[in-house]
Amino acid sequence: MPDTPILEVRDLKMHFPVNEGILLRTNKFNKAVDGISLSIQAGETLGLVGESGCGKSTLGRCITRLYQPTSGSIFFEGQDITRLKGNALLPFRQNIQMIFQDPMESLNARHTVGDILEEPFIVQKIGDRISRKKRVQELLEIVGLPARSTSRYPFEFSGGQRQRIGIARSIALNPKLVICDEPVSALDVSIQSQILNLLIDLQKEFNLSYLFIAHDLAVVKHISDRIAIMYLGKVAESAAGETIYHHPKHPYTRSLISAIPIPDPHRKIKRQVISGDVPSPIDPPSGCSFHPRCPHVTDRCKHEPPQLRFIDDKHLVSCHFDL
Amino acid sequence: MPLLEISNLTTEFDTDEGRVRAVDQISFSANAGETLGIVGESGCGKSVTALSIMRLLPQPMGQIVGGSVLFQGRDLTKLPLSEMEKVRGNEIGMVFQEPMSALNPVHTIGKQLAEGLLLHNDYGVQKALKESIDILDRVGIASPDVRMGEYPHQLSGGMRQRVVIAIALACKPALLIADEPTTALDVTIQAQILELIKELQTEMGMSVILITHDLGVIAETCEQVVVMYAGKIAEKGSVFDVFDNPSHPYTRGLLASIPRLTTQPKSKLSVIDGMVPGLRDLPAGCRFENRCPYARQACTKSVPPIQIVEKRHEVSCFRWRDI
Numbered sequence: 262m263p264d265t266p267i268l269e270v271r272d273l274k275m276h277f278p279v280n281e282g283i284l285l286r287t288n289k290f291n292k293a294v295d296g297i298s299l300s301i302q303a304g305e306t307l308g309l310v311g312e313s314g315c316g317k318s319t320l321g322r323c324i325t326r327l328y329q330p331t332s333g334s335i336f337f338e339g340q341d342i343t344r345l346k347g348n349a350l351l352p353f354r355q356n357i358q359m360i361f362q363d364p365m366e367s368l369n370a371r372h373t374v375g376d377i378l379e380e381p382f383i384v385q386k387i388g389d390r391i392s393r394k395k396r397v398q399e400l401l402e403i404v405g406l407p408a409r410s411t412s413r414y415p416f417e418f419s420g421g422q423r424q425r426i427g428i429a430r431s432i433a434l435n436p437k438l439v440i441c442d443e444p445v446s447a448l449d450v451s452i453q454s455q456i457l458n459l460l461i462d463l464q465k466e467f468n469l470s471y472l473f474i475a476h477d478l479a480v481v482k483h484i485s486d487r488i489a490i491m492y493l494g495k496v497a498e499s500a501a502g503e504t505i506y507h508h509p510k511h512p513y514t515r516s517l518i519s520a521i522p523i524p525d526p527h528r529k530i531k532r533q534v535i536s537g538d539v540p541s542p543i544d545p546p547s548g549c550s551f552h553p554r555c556p557h558v559t560d561r562c563k564h565e566p567p568q569l570r571f572i573d574d575k576h577l578v579s580c581h582f583d584l
Numbered sequence: 585m586p587l588l589e590i591s592n593l594t595t596e597f598d599t600d601e602g603r604v605r606a607v608d609q610i611s612f613s614a615n616a617g618e619t620l621g622i623v624g625e626s627g628c629g630k631s632v633t634a635l636s637i638m639r640l641l642p643q644p645m646g647q648i649v650g651g652s653v654l655f656q657g658r659d660l661t662k663l664p665l666s667e668m669e670k671v672r673g674n675e676i677g678m679v680f681q682e683p684m685s686a687l688n689p690v691h692t693i694g695k696q697l698a699e700g701l702l703l704h705n706d707y708g709v710q711k712a713l714k715e716s717i718d719i720l721d722r723v724g725i726a727s728p729d730v731r732m733g734e735y736p737h738q739l740s741g742g743m744r745q746r747v748v749i750a751i752a753l754a755c756k757p758a759l760l761i762a763d764e765p766t767t768a769l770d771v772t773i774q775a776q777i778l779e780l781i782k783e784l785q786t787e788m789g790m791s792v793i794l795i796t797h798d799l800g801v802i803a804e805t806c807e808q809v810v811v812m813y814a815g816k817i818a819e820k821g822s823v824f825d826v827f828d829n830p831s832h833p834y835t836r837g838l839l840a841s842i843p844r845l846t847t848q849p850k851s852k853l854s855v856i857d858g859m860v861p862g863l864r865d866l867p868a869g870c871r872f873e874n875r876c877p878y879a880r881q882a883c884t885k886s887v888p889p890i891q892i893v894e895k896r897h898e899v900s901c902f903r904w905r906d907i
Binding site for chain 1: 770
């Protein structure tokens, strides 16, 4: 694709200082995101999968500039936004929005739904009161909530409805890119599918690009065009969703797929259970960070960190071997 | 005779807005050595069922108001508290969702493990400590003698859940109740824990009641399944009956709405419209009537009785034959 991607991230690092001892000196860093490169095209969904602590949410927050990354760069439609500050950032805030995991925590409990949805327009100084109210009504209709919701408070809604409010807020300013950080993991199964359908419909209608962050590979595969698997702050593998599922190359991807419980009692395949826990990103293992849990580990893996390499034109793997 | 036989169990809670019935006349039984799954969405009463069996309902709000829980022939709902204390942790073990809140943060792992052993057996301290180390080893904790002296915060999430399982199993109970034991864990750790429960079950010949919202976990680990909705049992049977021939519209809806690795990406997921009714305004007839695509006049008037689809496969629906 020759077009400029909506979002391009190059070698992004986010190292949080860890303060220890009585003097709270910084001797160590939590390398939550440690050299990530990725890009998203217009209208595309990139799924980002990994276990807790792999840095997927941190990456999302760096892209929305909620965190100031340690190094690397973020390009939005070709323009470097990594170091923008204050008012210069405002137009990008309009174009990059975020949906959070827990709508109860991300919606102000003391504001009515009308206030919550009107606020983006006030911040960006768009329209007058009457046109803003009209737009709020439209937004409610788009996400399938009754028009009378404007005067009600977040606690009066169920979890699924609250997530709809969060989604309405994120699309209020017609953004081009929405970072969805675990948008359905707090929801019940029957509500989860309603929200996934809504997100897919909105993408078609408004040509949105999504960075869809989740730990559930089945959910991510359903909504994504491409998937990147993260492990300890790095990308382990990335490819089209179907490729990741049918031809996974990284041993971590394979064990993730194998660990997913399948709702079919006839499938009694012995699972390939990997042992051990995810190591701490403060003190990651030497060489390949997956080597202490990898069933194919060799001496080389313990010393030499693998580089992400292309195994065909769209499939990237960070492993020394062709497994 | 089944190991556990629950008949018409009904549990109510006193709340600020009056009395609500969280579990309404449910009946099911678990045989020795069998794994029974209880599946349902938040608020369906699955955890309250577990707490009712254990007589651990929050006091004084929660009360068992009817029915019986026969465990090895004794009705647990009628036992004096002093007798019940001998059952808990000794004959029935329990594993909770959040291992960090199930463990006491100011006591060492060893103390918490040995406590149950000392309470329920005629053990000396040395013997209890030795047994504790053995069981820690058994649940797959490396260097168990060192871990005995550590505190819960020093362990990872997966290790903590292993400790909680070790405590639940220390006295070799005949029944283990696991309430969402893997929900707070990552998929690769979930696979380890489910595998561990399965192994220990075979080894010790105990029965397991596994409570979860994840149909995949049910399909992979259970023989029998109970599907709950709004405090009532919608359907129960063997996993093969329920997954191959789901007879309640709710079970069907649930199974159809999960995104699977094999579904076409971005295809429309089937949904169950609406949401679970609140316990304060339950429909007069079938609880699922307001979301059910097959509902008729009769469904709004009275509660559908339990009907037998096949041996041990029961459904609570007027229209299961027509759908």
